[in-house]
Amino acid sequence: MMRSRLALVILLAACSGRQNALDPASAQNRSITALFWAMFVVAAFIWFVVTVAFLVPAVRQRRTTREDAEPALELPAETSRRQTRLVSGATAVTVLILLVFLIYDFGVGRALATHPARALTIELVGHQWWWEVHYADPDPSKIVIDADELHVPVGQSVQIKLVSRDVIHSFWVPNLIGKRDLIPGYTSSIFFTADRPGVYRAQCAEFCGHQHAKMALDVVAHPAPEFSAWLERQRAPAADPSDSLAANGKRVFLSAACSKCHAITGVEAYGTVGPNLTHLATRRTLAAGTLPNTRGNLGGWIVDPQSIKPGARMPSNQLESRDLVALLAYLETLK
């Protein structure tokens, strides 16, 4: 009793948050959440009834007379008839409830399966252990490649194309929509329509190796105009650094290992192994939602990623301190 009340409190407290299936931020998830609550209430009631049903005979005051101690082999006819009625009745109710659940679920499924003719298409590529995001555009020069952050417009249906380059990952934004796996050899897609702006946290939901735990993704839902403005900014190549320190940093970036894995549009860096850094400074987090994007964190990540994400593909870089300072200065110009 105590426990269940505590659980109830926690449950109520636990129904909001930026990574919470019960705090819907999309039309789709509202219907899923409704289904959940319906099933939850019914299930809780059934559990309560069953518990009472077996606790009553267990705890009711009993005086063991002789015929209780001895097995009564044949029960009185009406007793067994009553039992039969009760059990078959309970079974019938079970079937009925399941039927209702089934129909309700099919209804929700149907609703989720209907998509508008045209939707904004974003391609999401899973890597060990980060996310690569492509904003498609008929004009190749306008394609935007971003990482570890997914921006979507509010009120517009979005289609996420899911691809994996290595192992199976799973895309799951609890507030927006249920999960969908990224499976090598398959291209699948998932639709949703965010209906209130905000930043929602997603995290890889299929075990994918050492850093499965630190493979998160921020989903940012903007009002439509804000979104297109953001996309426009993202299309711009990296500006050339103005001050000498940053210019120095750029040299470091190109001479050190960085450019082998990371690309920066407008610079001689074409690496595709790691995230594209063209607009690194605009991102909220580093290392796939592991660290807030601050100068200190960035420096620490560059010098010693292996103690932050052991096993991550990013090697540790021994850089002269002044080179590091310059590099950081440069990376901060990547707005």
Place this chain on the structure above:
Amino acid sequence: MNDGVRAGRARSSVDQEDAVLPPPQLIDRERLEADARQLDVTWRDPGGLWGWLTTVDHKSIAKRYIITAFLMFIAGGIQAAMIRMQLALPENNLLGPDRYNQIFTTHGTTMMFLFAVPIMNAMGLYFVPLMVGARTIAFPRLNAFGYYAYLVGVVFLYVSLFLNTGPDAGWTAYVPLAGPQFSPGHRVDVWAQVVTFTEIAALAAAVNIIVTALKMRAPGMSLNRIPLFVWAQLVVSFMIVFAMPAVATASTLMLAADRAVSTHWFNPAEGGDSLLWQHVFWFFGHPEVYIIFLPGLGMVTPIVETFCRRRVFGYDALVLANITTGFFSFGLWVHHMFATPIPELGQSLFTAASMLIAIPTGIQIFCWIATMWSGRPRLTTPMLFVLGFLFTFVIGGLTGVMLASVTFDKQAHDTFFVVSHLHYVLLGGAVMPLFGAFYFWFPKVTGRLLSETLGKWNVWLFVIGVNVAFFPMHILGLNGMPRRIYTYLAETGWGPLNLLATAGAVVIVVSVVIFIVNVAVSWRGGALAGPNPWASSGLEWATTSPAPSYNFVHTPVVLGRHPLWDSVGPFPVITGLRTDRREVLVTTVFDARPDHRHKEPDASIWPFVLSLAMGVTWIGSIFTPWAVPTGFAMTLLVMLGWGWQSSRVTDVERVETEDRLVEAE
């Protein structure tokens, strides 16, 4: 009582085999004593180390099986505790990702393959022969072989773990993560081979139980009188026969081949398919769950009957429920794959099937509750475990129904909601009845009762611990916590509930420690039980505790579903089995009419040797494919030796062939 016997007679009189029985004649004491002495000489296996290695007594083998499997429960529990410690706090550094992945993979592998299935099999191997009134199990040497194969698997997994070679791709070993490119080295090979060993053991046990339950039942125990525990074991054994080959194929013939000899089953670039693994694995993996908890449900019935002093309500319904569950369980595997790109229609079908299977389980629960209402339950420890089972398992069952819904499942899939669900089902549905069964049948195995005082502590702490540890995980899952993560950021806010879960885990540990103490104390010092301490009704209670090597002096005759409640006065038996050699009575499949006598083998070392040969083969195959032909040749030699030993001319047989009966050597 008398009306009961009349009932037994009345019910039995419709069966012909009782009609043809001659008038009963009392067997005098001297003869009984003499037979018992003679049988003991015939059936007892030699002592000493040699005797220990060569014994084929189904009870001593099953006892080892149970003890080994329980040790695995403890090992898996220790890993679980480590996992809980690591997750108790955000950004915890107790275990690194590499160690953590090995630990949780070994936890899953141990609990599913080395604890749950083997211990349920072992309970069957111990009690099915006793419950059907047979002298031993159908294939005693196969039985011993199965145990040793299992033991090889156990040792192999744990040696590897301590060599930093523990499998680390999850107990489901999804490809391509478990494939040669992303899991270099031998860690996943270890997993694949351990699985193979346990499959062999499970299949050996299954065939054994099927044949014993179908062909060696006491005269009069027609199909409609088989005890429900035996029914459960029978259904589960058939499920094993059709489920285990799937995982053996997936792990040995597909995954191990991909990793060792570069086949392309799962390489999409060469026509392979990573979804194929999930299909084949879950075709085994879902029935696996029912293979684990149907025997648990089978253990509930005799406990309820005994402590409510009532026949269970709805025997036929319970039997049918078992069978239908067995069937349906093969039709739901895709609900583990709802997040993968598979056709919507298929998903709906599997949703329907997944919800359907709740019905037979529900019926069983209703029947037990009805039985409890008609009687006056005595709240002994086994009964309390049954109540704990109902309390806990129903929650797991209901979350199971919720997960059957595709739309909701996509939210809960691969999160701690599912972790919570599966632990509610397996701990509630299998482990709690199992503990109840331990308390219920411990006297039959050791001759002594477990302490009720410690038992009460054990059951209360266990039920509370399980619920405190796993209920919060529902909420964690809905709050977005995926499974199999080695740590989480403080900002996620998952800290408090994880701490609560860890606290619950501690309570579980305490409870299990109490149980171990209870066993340690009671094994030698417990109160003497006598043949039938609970005044229960099954045939296993018709012999001494512990049962002698030959189980029964004379094969019992069954007059009803509850032999010890149905028969009055002298215990009805059938005589004529030879006592000077290991002879068992083989009966017909449907109405268990005596058919012929069968000579069971004596003690033998070959099962042990064969399991070693196979162990060398499989383990060697990890390092070089040439181990396969070599080991194969070795295996053949061993089988030759086995055959040579078993084809010795012993004595004159009565041979019935082509409707003539001849005496021949």
Place this chain on the structure above:
Amino acid sequence: MTAPATIDQQSLGDVAELPTVTFGHRTLMWWGTAGFMAIEGWTLAILLAGYFYVRQNFVGLPPKPLDHPSLGVPTINLLVLLLSMVPAFMAARAARRLDVPGVRIWLLITSLVSVPIPVLRWYELWALNVRWDTNAYGSAAWLLVGTHATLLLLDVFDTFGLTLFYWFKRMPVKAMSDVADNSFYWYFMVLSWIPLYLIVYLGPQFL
């Protein structure tokens, strides 16, 4: 050991007259054999399912530029297998008649007929005209044929063993029942091969 005797027991009958050796589905061993047939047959069925599953990923079977499996050796081996059922059947019949010389002769003939089978099976694997590590089609075909080959080999040696025993040692009469069961299992091995042959070797011609 005296405890059971303390319970009074009444005998409702005596089974001393019942036989101790019988044949066919009455015996435990027959049921055990049937059980393992079910297991092995099911394993092959699952592999077959895998074969068809990966087959979806190819346009045309075998995928270009691979050749079709050659049919010579496989067909010969199929015929040998079918032929070998005859002496196996005769051995089983002789066993039922408890005719020791007959069992010896027919077991020997069965063994002689089965000698070429593993050898042919080796060439049969190469007759697939694809390596196991060429692509998934090759893997599936090799694993299918290879698994059946392993079971086949086991049973061939089983027959050799029995023959050996019957020629070089005095066998108990209950071994007759084993001879019958051995033939029973052999039929299964042969018959289970027919669908595999049709699908793996002939299939690509028509699929």
Place this chain on the structure above:
Amino acid sequence: MSLRCRNAGWKRGARRTSGVRLAALMASVVLIAGCEREARRFQESPPTASPTGDPLVVSDLQPGPAVVVSNVEAPYDDNAWAVSEGKSLYNAMNCSGCHFQGGGGIGPPLMDDDWTYGSEPQQVFASIAEGRPNGMPAWKFMLSAQQIWEITSYVRSLSGLNPKGARNARDDHMMRKPPEASTPNARPKNSTAPR
């Protein structure tokens, strides 16, 4: 042996002791092999093999005595995980751009028995770290010693110079060449390492 084994008692004794010794030996071997092979070494700084005094060897034709190269143990040759890391680096750093998947093209092939600058670990390391004439860049400015060692072990695995157990069985992509685990060991022809 046969002569001395006439004495059954001695034989039994001998067998027992040797058995025990053998068991102990095997156990320790397995132990070491296991821990060594399977460790995932995320971060460590092994010794570099260059430019620690080893003069670069440009060809077999040398004035004076043959060059003696000090033997630095290759830290990762039998660590499967490190070798596979080396492989992903090999592709990430675009080694395949010149050497392809080992078959060679712009750069020399790496899967044959012909080693222009030596096949010994420290020689391969030097080639990668220092670069070589005709286009092989020096990677020591880009990669840590650990990474270069990983690539070294992978390159050696291409022609089967490292223990088989540590080689890659196959990748999840088109089979351009037989996987390392099934490539025959190619005995280096003209390595300048001391034999």
